[in-house]
Amino acid sequence: MIKFNLNGRKIETDAPPTARLLDVIREDFTLIGTKEGCGEGECGACSVFVNNLLQNSCLIPIGSIDGAEVVTIEGIMESDQFKILDESYSEAGGVQCGYCIPGMVMASAALLSQNPHPSEDEIREGISGNLCRCTGYNMIVEAINMAAKKGDGLWKKQ
Amino acid sequence: MNLKNISTSVPKKDHKGKVSGQLAYISDVKVENMVYGVLYRSPIAYGKIKSIQLPDLPEGYEAVGAEHITGPNYVKIIKEDQPIFANEWVNYIGEPILMLVGKDLDILYRLLDEVKMELEEHQAIFTLDEAIKQKSSPGVTMASYEFGESLESISAIEQGACQIIEEEYNTGYQEHVYLEPQGMLGIYKEDEIVVQGSMQCLYYIKNALITALACGDDDVRVVQSPTGGGFGGKEEFPSMMACHVAVAAKAVKKSVMLVFDRSEDMVVTTKRHPAKLKYRTALDKEGNIMSMCVEVFLDGGANVGLSSVVLQRALLNSAGVYKIPHFHAKGYVLKTNTVPNGAFRGFGAPQSFAGIESHIGHLSKRANIDPLDYKRKYLVQQGDPTITKGNFRDPILMEDMIEDLLNASNYKKKKAEFQTFNQQNQRYKKGIGTSLFLHGCGFTGSGERDHIKAKVKLYKSKDNQVSLKISNSDMGQGIFTTLSKIVAKELDLPYEEVLYPYPDTKEVPDSGPTVASRTTMIVGKLLERAAKKLKAQWLTGVEQEVTEDYVHREMIPWDEKTFTGDAYPAYSWGVNFVEVEVDTLTGNVKLEKVYANYEVGKVIDDRVMKGQIDGGLAQGLAYGYLEKMTSKEGRIQQKSITDYGPPTSMDVVTIQSKVFDNPYADGPYGAKGAGELTLIGGAPAVQAAIEDALQTSFQQIPITPEVIIESLWMKEGEEG
Ligand code: FES
Ligand code: FES
Numbered sequence: 001m002i003k004f005n006l007n008g009r010k011i012e013t014d015a016p017p018t019a020r021l022l023d024v025i026r027e028d029f030t031l032i033g034t035k036e037g038c039g040e041g042e043c044g045a046c047s048v049f050v051n052n053l054l055q056n057s058c059l060i061p062i063g064s065i066d067g068a069e070v071v072t073i074e075g076i077m078e079s080d081q082f083k084i085l086d087e088s089y090s091e092a093g094g095v096q097c098g099y100c101i102p103g104m105v106m107a108s109a110a111l112l113s114q115n116p117h118p119s120e121d122e123i124r125e126g127i128s129g130n131l132c133r134c135t136g137y138n139m140i141v142e143a144i145n146m147a148a149k150k151g152d153g154l155w156k157k158q
Numbered sequence: 159m160n161l162k163n164i165s166t167s168v169p170k171k172d173h174k175g176k177v178s179g180q181l182a183y184i185s186d187v188k189v190e191n192m193v194y195g196v197l198y199r200s201p202i203a204y205g206k207i208k209s210i211q212l213p214d215l216p217e218g219y220e221a222v223g224a225e226h227i228t229g230p231n232y233v234k235i236i237k238e239d240q241p242i243f244a245n246e247w248v249n250y251i252g253e254p255i256l257m258l259v260g261k262d263l264d265i266l267y268r269l270l271d272e273v274k275m276e277l278e279e280h281q282a283i284f285t286l287d288e289a290i291k292q293k294s295s296p297g298v299t300m301a302s303y304e305f306g307e308s309l310e311s312i313s314a315i316e317q318g319a320c321q322i323i324e325e326e327y328n329t330g331y332q333e334h335v336y337l338e339p340q341g342m343l344g345i346y347k348e349d350e351i352v353v354q355g356s357m358q359c360l361y362y363i364k365n366a367l368i369t370a371l372a373c374g375d376d377d378v379r380v381v382q383s384p385t386g387g388g389f390g391g392k393e394e395f396p397s398m399m400a401c402h403v404a405v406a407a408k409a410v411k412k413s414v415m416l417v418f419d420r421s422e423d424m425v426v427t428t429k430r431h432p433a434k435l436k437y438r439t440a441l442d443k444e445g446n447i448m449s450m451c452v453e454v455f456l457d458g459g460a461n462v463g464l465s466s467v468v469l470q471r472a473l474l475n476s477a478g479v480y481k482i483p484h485f486h487a488k489g490y491v492l493k494t495n496t497v498p499n500g501a502f503r504g505f506g507a508p509q510s511f512a513g514i515e516s517h518i519g520h521l522s523k524r525a526n527i528d529p530l531d532y533k534r535k536y537l538v539q540q541g542d543p544t545i546t547k548g549n550f551r552d553p554i555l556m557e558d559m560i561e562d563l564l565n566a567s568n569y570k571k572k573k574a575e576f577q578t579f580n581q582q583n584q585r586y587k588k589g590i591g592t593s594l595f596l597h598g599c600g601f602t603g604s605g606e607r608d609h610i611k612a613k614v615k616l617y618k619s620k621d622n623q624v625s626l627k628i629s630n631s632d633m634g635q636g637i638f639t640t641l642s643k644i645v646a647k648e649l650d651l652p653y654e655e656v657l658y659p660y661p662d663t664k665e666v667p668d669s670g671p672t673v674a675s676r677t678t679m680i681v682g683k684l685l686e687r688a689a690k691k692l693k694a695q696w697l698t699g700v701e702q703e704v705t706e707d708y709v710h711r712e713m714i715p716w717d718e719k720t721f722t723g724d725a726y727p728a729y730s731w732g733v734n735f736v737e738v739e740v741d742t743l744t745g746n747v748k749l750e751k752v753y754a755n756y757e758v759g760k761v762i763d764d765r766v767m768k769g770q771i772d773g774g775l776a777q778g779l780a781y782g783y784l785e786k787m788t789s790k791e792g793r794i795q796q797k798s799i800t801d802y803g804p805p806t807s808m809d810v811v812t813i814q815s816k817v818f819d820n821p822y823a824d825g826p827y828g829a830k831g832a833g834e835l836t837l838i839g840g841a842p843a844v845q846a847a848i849e850d851a852l853q854t855s856f857q858q859i860p861i862t863p864e865v866i867i868e869s870l871w872m873k874e875g876e877e878g
Contacts, residue, residue, distance in 0.1 A: 032186040033179025035386075037337045038420040042799040045337060073179045090173045093765035096773065097634025098176030099337040099386030105177060124807040131799060133335050133387050134634045135769055136776030137807040 004068050007075030017063025022046045024062050025072055033073035033102045037131065044130030047103035048072050054110035073102040081109055084151035092143035096134035104130050108144045116155035117148055161647045164827045167765035168653050171638035184341040184355045184383040185417045195257045195406050195416040196266045198273050199426065200248035203495040203792030204282035207246060213272035219260035226409040229372035233398045234365055240461040242370055242401045249460035250495050251792045252426040257406050259414055282495035284792050286432055286457040289492035300458050300493050301466035303473055305546060305721030306486035315449040315484050319440035325520060327513040328858040331787035332430035332502055335804045338386020340427060341417035342396060344403030351404045354381040357396040358388045359671035360629045364663050366397040367404050378404065381662040388633035390501035393673050394464050395428050421797040428500030429787065431456040431468060435513035445525025447483065447536065452476040454489035459498035465491040470602050472506030474725045477545045478514035479556065479594045480536035485545050496789050501673065503774065504834045508781060508841060511595045512859050515842030520855050529846060530592050534560065548714050548724035555818050556594065559733045559755040566814060567735045567753050586739050591846025593734045593839040598726030599831035600676040603716025606708055613667040614684040616645065616692050618702040624649060625657040626685065628669035630677050635833055636766035637677050643762060644682050644826045648689030667705065675831025678762060682826035684708065711824055728822050730830045731757040734839035738847040742870055745863030747783050747848060754815040756835060760828035761817050771815045771836045778840020780805045782859045783848065
């Protein structure tokens with residue numbers, strides 16, 4: 001039995017240790033906000049936080065995260081930070097097909113909590129592990145820039 | 159929100175569900191009694207199936223194949239050449255032969271490995287070059303068209319020419335890489351099969367299902383799920399998956415889910431046609447163009463699919479935005495035993511524009527004239543005939559758009575600066591390149607009138623809520639927002655109150671497929687008219703419904719046989735300027751600046767338009783230098799996103815764009831098509847910029863680092 005913390009809740013799963021965290025989140029806990037775009041760690045659609053670090057959940061066997069703290073997009077949805085990102089993505093027009101977006105939002109939150117005032121280059125680098133085929137990224141970069149400004153103070157390094 | 163200016167951006171209709179990830183794409187859906195399907199695919203490129211041996215299937219696992227198809231065994235697209243499940247001949251590696259269905263995907267994949275098949279392998283055609291050599295062998299030429307001035311009169315002109323320039327140009331595959339892989343669910347019900355999934359064209363699928371299941375109109379229903387990107391990749395391909403899941407659902411009396419993983423998606427789904435373009439141009443002694451002959455060869459892959467229509471668009475764009483004094487064009491779709499190629503944003507035009515812009519650029523060098531000056535000499539103007547004896551009847555703003563970018567980019571000064579920079583720098587070289595292009599909006603010729611016959615419906619409930627009932631898919635391009643806006647503005651309703659639910663064929667008439675940059679212009683116009691009608695009849699508190707049908711505006715009638723007449727009702731236009739820095743040691747190209755001007759009639763939503771510009775141009779630029787897909791002996795070599803190399807946030811730069819107003823009478827608020835246009839200019843501009851940096855010529859895209867290094871070696875050899 002593998003135990004970990006998922007979005008603040010203690011959970012146990014009898015899935016085999018080789019099961020991908022992505023599948024456990026999606027199948028066993030029906031949290032659909034974490035998407036699968038490639039299954040090979042190349043697109044970032046499956047981004048989650050594991051112990052506060054941005055990770056591709058498709059590459060993580062759950063055996064390796066016993067006792068860890070996992071947060072998915074559902075786990076941040078009620079936060080003030082998410083609210084700012086939501087507004088900024090809308091205002092900047094960063095969302096098209098939406099499939100990359102939950103992962104992008106996770107990457108944005110990760111970046112801003114590390115670096116509350118990133119430069120354009122730092123933003124580009126911060127989301128470089130997240131593929132978006134629709135937007136050409138610029139409006140997402142703009143959204144993150146906007147979120148940094150709007151949420152000034154919110155993103156302080158923890 | 160009430161709308162004063164239609165172009166002012168509004169929040170996107172589907173924003174909330176997408177930003178939170180709570181909107182369910184097809185792979186997020188679970189239904190009762192659902193099993194998964196996996197496809198057993200041909201391991202060889204061409205041959206005959208002798209026998210198939212299935213492993214012992216555990217309880218609850220079944221095999222579905224051609225014998226379960228109640229109708230004819232083909233996917234209805236245009237020709238009847240694409241089997242649903244191949245059962246006699248296989249024509250490409252990856253062609254579906256049968257499907258295994260059952261509860262557990264791991265077990266299904268294991269069983270798939272145990273299927274045995276005996277095949278008689280035949281000599282396959284693997285490359286476009288081989289197909290060109292064999293183009294008169296039976297079955298190799300799948301479609302061809304020829305038009306323009308007679309070859310006799312062209313050769314008479316060539317007699318008097320000072321020189322004749324011949325060039326051959328090659329373009330590669332392009333893969334869509336929509337971020338959501340293809341997925342389709344066939345829901346089994348006693349009295350109907352519901353097919354739900356990621357798609358652009360609900361009625362293409364519905365018609366394919368009616369044929370495959372040999373059933374009535376009410377026996378199948380097609381519902382669009384949120385679609386994670388399409389770009390043409392979900393135009394005709396989903397019809398095949400829909401047939402698979404529907405046949406399987408009927409056979410096993412359970413709901414069947416078929417979702418590809420990324421590598422399967424990359425290897426077996428349609429791609430942009432690789433092409434070869436040949437130019438033969440007669441020049442006078444000043445280097446002016448006297449005549450031009452173009453030949454276009456498209457690699458169709460194993461089935462014709464939509465390739466004949468793609469070829470038409472490629473040919474219709476073969477002269478670019480230029481008025482060539484005497485012009486002749488011919489084109490072929492050739493069969494190879496490779497994965498079938500199909501629709502991709504631009505639909506044949508990106509290949510043609512890459513080719514013609516390259517060729518004209520090379521001619522300008524011979525004439526010793528700046529490429530942009532040379533191109534402007536031939537730019538079509540309002541009232542000019544098209545190459546098919548149609549007419550450019552609306553105002554053309556290209557000159558203004560070019561002037562604007564010359565200023566914005568400081569073109570002349572840049573050129574001089576780059577020259578100095580390049581003289582002083584051994585390793586890094588800078589260059590600036592331009593592209594001029596157009597896109598014919600909507601279906602070719604009389605397609606809207608004869609084939610599509612679009613119908614739209616507006617429904618008003620008792621509590622005065624208005625809903626759009628149309629079959630068009632929002633796949634990220636934003637039509638939920640733009641089309642709702644058109645209706646809201648016409649009816650003076652707050653935009654938030656107009657509804658546009660995911661379409662379901664049970665609820666919506668056939669307003670046509672979501673393709674060809676037709677949705678805003680054609681469907682949008684019909685909705686505008688429907689809304690006007692509803693407004694005139696509006697009765698508060700009463701349920702009401704209005705419909706509108708497509709009305710064709712007769713111009714110069716299109717004749718597909720002779721390839722004459724107005725091929726499109728209207729054109730959208732674009733100009734791109736691109737600056738690059740090339741590292742001559744590694745061959746890496748870095749984008750420095752990108753400028754883009756477009757004219758799409760009237761913008762329906764500024765932010766949505768900007769999204770189309772940034773996203774389309776990123777794909778177009780990458781097509782020119784970054785994205786490379788190849789096939790070797792019938793096998794696609796790039797199976798992962800990284801192998802293929804679409805742009806990341808680090809590859810793209812800010813795009814300085816502007817959209818010019820030029821309202822078109824038959825578009826809603828004057829709008830024309832925009833979705834494909836934005837891709838087209840990217841590759842030719844990036845090529846021209848690399849050529850400018852290295853002072854050399856290329857005859858192909860993508861211009862990858864390897865291509866650059868090789869050309870530098872050749873140049874050194876020549877000079878050394
Ligand atoms: S699905 Fe995990 S990185 Fe793409
Ligand atoms: S919005 Fe479609 S992939 Fe990013």
